[in-house]
Amino acid sequence: MTTAPIASAPTSAADLPVVRLLPKANARAIRHGFPWVYANEMVIDRRTKGLAPGSLAILEDSARQVMGIVAVNPLSKIFCRMLDQNSEAVIDQSWFAAHIARALQLREQLYDAPFYRLIHAEADGLPGVIIDRFGDTAVVQPNAAWADVHIDALVAALVAVTGIKNVLKNASGRTRTLEGLDDVSSVLHGQAPDGPLPVPMNGAIYMADLTGGQKTGIFYDQRPNHAFAANLSKGKRVLDVFAHVGGFGLAALANGASSVLAVDGSAPALELAQQGADAMNVADRFATRQGDAFDVLTALRAEGAEFDVVICDPPAFAPGKPALEAGLRAYERLARLAAPLVAENGILGLCSCSHAADLTQFRTSSIRGIGRAGRRAAMLHTGFAGPDHPQLPQLAETGYLKSLFFRL
Numbered sequence: 001m002t003t004a005p006i007a008s009a010p011t012s013a014a015d016l017p018v019v020r021l022l023p024k025a026n027a028r029a030i031r032h033g034f035p036w037v038y039a040n041e042m043v044i045d046r047r048t049k050g051l052a053p054g055s056l057a058i059l060e061d062s063a064r065q066v067m068g069i070v071a072v073n074p075l076s077k078i079f080c081r082m083l084d085q086n087s088e089a090v091i092d093q094s095w096f097a098a099h100i101a102r103a104l105q106l107r108e109q110l111y112d113a114p115f116y117r118l119i120h121a122e123a124d125g126l127p128g129v130i131i132d133r134f135g136d137t138a139v140v141q142p143n144a145a146w147a148d149v150h151i152d153a154l155v156a157a158l159v160a161v162t163g164i165k166n167v168l169k170n171a172s173g174r175t176r177t178l179e180g181l182d183d184v185s186s187v188l189h190g191q192a193p194d195g196p197l198p199v200p201m202n203g204a205i206y207m208a209d210l211t212g213g214q215k216t217g218i219f220y221d222q223r224p225n226h227a228f229a230a231n232l233s234k235g236k237r238v239l240d241v242f243a244h245v246g247g248f249g250l251a252a253l254a255n256g257a258s259s260v261l262a263v264d265g266s267a268p269a270l271e272l273a274q275q276g277a278d279a280m281n282v283a284d285r286f287a288t289r290q291g292d293a294f295d296v297l298t299a300l301r302a303e304g305a306e307f308d309v310v311i312c313d314p315p316a317f318a319p320g321k322p323a324l325e326a327g328l329r330a331y332e333r334l335a336r337l338a339a340p341l342v343a344e345n346g347i348l349g350l351c352s353c354s355h356a357a358d359l360t361q362f363r364t365s366s367i368r369g370i371g372r373a374g375r376r377a378a379m380l381h382t383g384f385a386g387p388d389h390p391q392l393p394q395l396a397e398t399g400y401l402k403s404l405f406f407r408l
Helices: 027-031 093-110 145-149 151-162 174-178 220-231 247-254 267-279 293-302 321-341 359-372
Strands: 018-020 036-038 055-060 066-072 078-084 115-120 129-134 137-142 166-169 186-189 197-201 204-208 237-241 259-264 286-290 307-312 342-352 378-383 402-407
Touching (some): 055 145, 066 145, 093 115, 093 151, 115 197, 115 220, 129 151, 151 166, 151 186, 197 220, 204 267, 220 247, 220 342, 220 378, 220 402, 237 247, 237 293, 247 259, 247 267, 247 286, 247 307, 259 267, 267 286, 293 321, 307 321, 321 359, 342 359
Parallel strands (some): 018 055, 137 166, 237 307, 259 286, 307 342
Antiparallel strands (some): 055 066, 115 129, 129 137, 342 402, 378 402
16 A cells, blocks of 8 residues: 655746747637647747756746746657646646546536546646546546656545545556656555446446556446446447447446347457446446457357347547548548448447547448448437546547447
């Protein structure tokens, strides 16, 4: 067991270095809430290059007007992240506590149990910081250098505001690599759970592996889309592709689906899904199939399989702009392979968590794939991330999740 972390010492604005925008930079967008400043918008000299990743600084525009306090990382394309437009703010435990308390108040309005995303980065005022809550345990993803530097103050504030007993750090993921950060996960406060934790959601029970699973252990963002699909699944045969720990499938079983086949490439994830089905006493209606999703879809068609509801929730096929065209082709192929498995008048759900592919592009690829499969579709519903994943209107990347539901 670890001891409670000691908060970082307050940083006085008078002690902070100054960094400055180039004249070509869009200072108005930053004043209106855009949270990032890219390296090509900054005056970069030997002094600014020498700032340690995660340093705090005062940002000025090209006319030397103060814009606020920023976190600086010379190793990242995102050179500055706006922390506070009040240049007199002190980035200490009290500052973190105010942000966490505001976020907690919203989540307690939304949910009757402490299982949700508590902090969703820029939209909750903590750029690059993700915190998912699992009852008395929280998993923190400090995906920006400044959050690593101030992790003690962040954790101390988190414990003080929420009263949680355990805080874990998840250091995996592409974003930390882009920030030049390590991939070492650890226990920051309390202790790690002995095994997977049960997470109640939409009437189902999901088993979340907080130390060995993907990301923080479960994907809260799909909660409303799980619910929508579950409402269409009562008495139906359901195929859940890229099922992870059983997201769509277990919700469907909780709402009376006659059967669910969960497909995923990860044996540990499917084992957790099976444990969830066991905990719900629905194992007799639940089956799993491990393998590459595209290969399994092809095999199921060859076997003459048919389902009333088919949901495909893949990982990001287009995690960035360089992968966009290949990603859109993958979404089209997925729709083309999934559509033939849907019974007449059945439901096909297709999801994308690629922020590089906007809704129009993803919808176009999906419809093209359905058409290439020889099916006709009516679109029933477009879903997004739940309200514990608020979007920052100025930052398109925060609207990454799209879910499309068709009747074929």
